[in-house]
Amino acid sequence: MKKILSICLFEIKRTFKKKSALVVMFAMPLLFTFLFGSIFGKDAVHSLQIALVDEEQTALSKDIIQRLMLDGMITYELVAASEAEELLASKEVQGIVRLEKGIASKLRNEEPAISFQSSPGMATAPLVKQQVNQVIQGVGVYVAAAQVGSSYFDESWESVYGRITDNGGQIQVWTEQQTSISSGNPVTGISYSSAGFSIMFVMIMMLSMTGILLEARQTGIWSRLFTTPVTRLQVLFGYFLSFFIVGWIQFFLLILLSSILFDVNWGTPVALIFLVTALLLCVVGLGMAIAGFVKTVEQQNAIGTLVIISTCMLGGVYWPISIVPDVMQKIAKVIPQTWAMEGFTTLISEGGNIGDIVMPLIVLLGFAIVFLSIGLSRIKHAF
Structure with a gap:
């Protein structure tokens, strides 16, 4: 030795x-x-400013919005459709994410449920698209689970989904953890x-x-x-x-x-x-x-x-x-x-x-x- x-x-x-x-x-x-x-x-990596438009206005769309806003590298601002266009035109945001109407049925049928509009030449557009897609895929899994559960519990899938996310289900636990983390040390x-x-x-x-x-x-x-x-x-x-x-x-x-x-x-x-x-x-x-x-x-x-x-x-x-x-x-x-x-x-x-x-x-x-x-x-x- x-x-x-x-x-x-x-x-x-x-x-x-x-x-x-x-x-x-x-x-x-x-x-x-x-x-x-x-x-x-030097501050939190929130250089990406994205306008968020909720055309659906349901519990599901609000749940998706909550998850999008947990991202540590993108700042979402929830605004009306007209205001989003103005912000994009004035270059105050780099893109617009729209949660389209009928998002629930589109998720169940595996159709595109969210559209993304970016400013010309936005190099980081793939980052936003990937983050949005990850959220949609995650929520889509629970929507599918809620559909299956509705046949067993003899109630609507929306009700089952609500119980999963509101009563200690995995999504809710994950959300609470990420919210705490994101606000603590981005x-x-x-x-x-x-x-x-x-x-x-x-x-x-x-x-x-x-x-x-x-x-x-x-x-x-x-x-x-x-x-x-x-x-x-x-x-x-x-x-x-x-x-x-x-x-x-x-x-x-x-x-x-x-x-x-x-x-x-x-x-x-x-x-x-x-x-x-x-x-x-x-x-x-x-x-x-x-x-x-x-x-x-x-x-x-x-x-x-x-x-x-x-x-x-x-x-x-x-x-x-x-x-x-x-x-x-x-x-x-x-x-x-x-x-x-x-x-x-x-x-x-x-x-x-x-x-x-x-x-x-x-x-x-x-x-x-x-x-x-x-x-x-x-x-x-x-x-």
């Missing part, structure tokens, strides 16, 4: 002695967070950017650190190490431990600095520890896997940087996944950053606990197992 710690502490000290490493670890992510966070807004542009760029620059730093393995082979450090009473496993574990500890120091300080400088609330500490740990295992594994396939540090940096930048774009680090086309959203499901961002935004916006981020944790640990298995097997043969 003493030999492992010696290797680990040596690499940690060497890393923090480099000024360029400190710039990448702390200065760059904070700068990018400030720049991108300022663009999206996602902001600065907090979203803080999570995203912390992930990205930790990945860049881990890529640089895992390049040490290639450097050690090129300079003959490994050959000299193996002339001493130390095993290959001890050497590998010493390096791995140094990568992991440096990653944790970087992420911890970024969390601390963003909390102080940008007032970012990262959520429950215990859940945050589990999520960061899973992410770091995944990132270190990815770096080691790349190191196992390339021959030089230059190749590691070139290929690794390309992989990190491209996957960060696809994984929602720069912008929310919900605004990209459906095909890109499907691709994003196989990218670690997607699940890391999902976990962090859940903790930031909902103040969730470990139970709320189980899926991101499982997926990240799955990626970690795959990457580490590939990396360790390749490095074992390469060194």
Whole structure:
């Protein structure tokens, strides 16, 4: 164990002695967070202003409106149809969502029940459409359930639906939770950017650190190490431990600095520890896997940087996944950053606990197992 710690502490000290490493670890992510966070807004991410017109005026339409207004990234304003047109013409809103008459029958027949009109050139129109569709799909499930229940209870489906939503049914419980969460700690542009760029620059730093393995082979450090009473496993574990500890120091300080400088609330500490740990295992594994396939540090940096930048774009680090086309959203499901961002935004916006981020944790640990298995097997043969 003493030999492992010696290797680990040596690499940690060497890393923090480099000024360029400190710039990448702390200065760059904070700068990018400030720049991108300022663009999206430091207040709650409510840059999308949408007029909401209720042409139906029933309990069902009001229930849909309530769910639409829970969204943390879109601000809906309930107005009359004529006023909505005026607001859109004056560019005070970016679009109009209309709950059309006969919405109940359309839902039962699986027909479009809501129309959306956006201003010309609105790049975020897909985000609004997706959010509206998700709400409609969710409500549609309960409408179908209410229809089935009406045949058993010998009453109208509207009555059954009302009991589901008003008397402790799952929709009502979910609504109360989300209302409390949304009003308590909404996602902001600065907090979203803080999570995203912390992930990205930790990945860049881990890529640089895992390049040490290639450097050690090129300079003959490994050959000299193996002339001493130390095993290959001890050497590998010493390096791995140094990568992991440096990653944790970087992420911890970024969390601390963003909390102080940008007032970012990262959520429950215990859940945050589990999520960061899973992410770091995944990132270190990815770096080691790349190191196992390339021959030089230059190749590691070139290929690794390309992989990190491209996957960060696809994984929602720069912008929310919900605004990209459906095909890109499907691709994003196989990218670690997607699940890391999902976990962090859940903790930031909902103040969730470990139970709320189980899926991101499982997926990240799955990626970690795959990457580490590939990396360790390749490095074992390469060194």
